[in-house]
Amino acid sequence: MSAIKALSSAAPLERQTLGDQVYAHIRRLLISGRLAPGDRLSLRSVADALGVSMMPVREAVSRLVADRALEVTPNRALRVPEMRRRQFQDLALIRAEIEGLAAASAALNRTASQVTEIAAAEQRFRMLSRARDPDLVEAVECNQAFHFAVYEASGLPDLVEIIGGLWLKVGPVINLDLRENPERLATGSAAPLHAEALAAIRDGDGERARKAIAADIRGAADFILSRNRLPD
């Protein structure tokens, strides 16, 4: 009996179906901006590219369509949705509020190890934004790592999931912009606001953390809106 106990105790074992893997793959492509608004896909081409059958792709795509991260037009065309200017503004407002809530909650509920993790992510991003010729893909990933380190520290997994859905929508726009305006990394106010958020979370000051994260989100959104690359 002890052998069985030993096995069962070491088996969290959440299985990864092929559909889950395909979902994670396309999701990464979207958040990192490698799939840009307007890009078209097809179930069969994705299936061939990933070396799987059409079924797991269908499962993954149906989830992404439900998330509004992809859309199926009435013409049966599958593509990354275009984001209208108005919608991008609205999403920035929503994100500032929701991610601000997560940051405030993180300041109140974070554990010590979470603080060190956030600090490490903040340092990585700061170093990268000061580098002479920063790797943009890495910068995007570092920014994401910092933000979600904060959000995870909120202790509200349902909230983190909602934020993940929001990033899935704005990811293509934000990262496509960063790729075209790399100077924003150095000149933007992201790095100091991250440092401010980290300090607030360390001090347990919820309102200060909320304001820092909200300002970070609004700053990036305002920059992109000023470049006016969005339709409408």
Next chain:
Amino acid sequence: MSAIKALSSAAPLERQTLGDQVYAHIRRLLISGRLAPGDRLSLRSVADALGVSMMPVREAVSRLVADRALEVTPNRALRVPEMRRRQFQDLALIRAEIEGLAAASAALNRTASQVTEIAAAEQRFRMLSRARDPDLVEAVECNQAFHFAVYEASGLPDLVEIIGGLWLKVGPVINLDLRENPERLATGSAAPLHAEALAAIRDGDGERARKAIAADIRGAADFILSRNRLPD
């Protein structure tokens, strides 16, 4: 050419696939509480019950699983997730903030016709909560209609969608509770808080609307938590 113009102007034509219909069907069952936490389903039984093949059900279920409205256990069992006490508390906090934001936004952005629609929904709910032997299913639907009339008036469809996902999670718990404690309809503070929210939205007072909706949500959640029917 004028004939073509006449045709194209009258064709929004968003098609409803079978998968969409099955999704909407199961979603209604969940939000109205007819599928309770712990209930088990199977793809084939649902397909047979709805008279369709297994495929549309798979598509609908995969979306609901992504929404955490259903779960597939490692044993390949498909069921409505149990909600832990802590998660329900967290969701109430999140809902108060997010739905409060929607209410505040509604107070600032609502149109005249939206105000009349909200007022109509408020009146229907008030009448029903005062009735001697109220139809519980209808009461649940009226409550939902009022809340979403408010949220729609925010002019933020992305926010409404997020709230829909939250209701999908808490729906089974809330409506199961209401079914077992029908007296809460009359004794609870839902009706006056709805009236307060309506008045605030009519006056364009965002903060008052936010507080009223947040209080409504917290009131219902506190009642359910006091009944202590949730595990953990």
Next chain:
DNA sequence: TGCCGTGATCTGTGATCACAGTTATCGTCT
């Protein structure tokens, strides 16, 4: 040269089959 019909090709959607793994049932043995 410009426009429109037409067929080949590709699209997502739905149905059916195959399979490995689990659960439940029933018969058998002690």
Next chain:
DNA sequence: AGACGATAACTGTGATCACAGATCACGGCA
């Protein structure tokens, strides 16, 4: 009678086939 074990039924997952509808390119008519 009670516990065990084999077998049958059922589970979600994945692959393959079928189909209606849409797109695109090519060719013929004006």
